[in-house]
Amino acid sequence: MSFYSDEDTSDELGTLGWYHHDLSRHAAEALLLSNGTDGSYLLRNSNEGLDCFALSVRAKDSVKHFHVTRKDSSYVFGFNEFANLHDFVYHFANQPLLGSDSGTLIVLKSPYPLRVEEPSIYESVRVHTAIQSGRTEKDLVANAPSLGTKEGYLVKQGAFVKNWKQRWFTLNRYDLKYFKDKMDEEPIRTLDLRACSAVQFDYSQDRVNCFCMVFPERTFYLCSKSAVEGDEWIKLLRWKLSQLRKGR
Structure with a gap:
């Protein structure tokens, strides 16, 4: 090198x-x-x-x-x-x-090179730093690749039985994956953000710190442990969607 x-x-x-x-x-x-x-x-x-x-x-x-x-x-x-x-x-x-x-x-x-073949590595840190400083997705670098990454536990509502279960989520590129537990290698499901039409706070559930992701076949309801964590997820997801729309 x-x-x-x-x-x-x-x-x-x-x-x-x-x-x-x-x-x-x-x-x-x-x-x-x-x-x-x-x-x-x-x-x-x-x-x-x-x-x-x-x-x-x-x-x-x-x-x-x-x-x-x-x-x-x-x-x-x-x-x-x-x-x-x-x-x-x-x-x-x-x-x-x-x-x-x-x-x-x-x-x-x-x-550790300034330029890497996978831009998500560097951009994820820039995105995270911007979000931590209280800026919104609109303040992020306009021409940055929409490849920021994030991971953490969220509580997800079931599709048929409307119970809530904790799942480990990872966000990389346009794939949002969730696993039964952090140590699992195979995800339960992978959501393609290119099919997502909206990410927004949700107040219809009998829970706090909830937000929803709207897909053609289903709306996913998710809750974070804190308002700050939920806000970070929403800002990053919305930023990715905004970058997707710019590329269309």
Whole structure:
């Protein structure tokens, strides 16, 4: 895998394929934990000032952040100074950054690219971050692929016997799948959002935090554990539908 992209070659940083300039600390952690592997790393801007960066590295089930400072054309990390980022990466690919509390050595193994073949990986973090900040689906990136992902438990009403059962839901691309339990590999059913005409709050049920999804053959009634969680599901689902309509 190449470390560099084909963008502006006048500045090494601008040509770095794993430089996620404006990615926040929270989003970096979500990205690496959700889609990276042990040793995956990326560089991002630090809020400590100009020429200050943060190297975020996944170490098994956590993400460690290290300060990196640009000094003229070199990069300073702790007591080490490197002429360029290539030397920096080469050094720490062969020498551990440090040992964690559990004795695990942290080594740079694979750069997490800014551009990935599956846009949903990066867009899902951007969508989640936007929703967490209280913005609506209308505030999300207009030209972003409608590929955000989400998962969690929802309570679903049965089709024939109108009882309510907890199910594990996963949303990926245009597929909303639900499983009997989180550990199950095969879904009970897969709903294609391209056939969904509306997602809206529902107050007809004797339950709180409910919303419904309207399909030609059936309307699905779902309830979340909290109003915040329900709002996140609705915003993301509506955003996906809006992107689908734009593509028609």
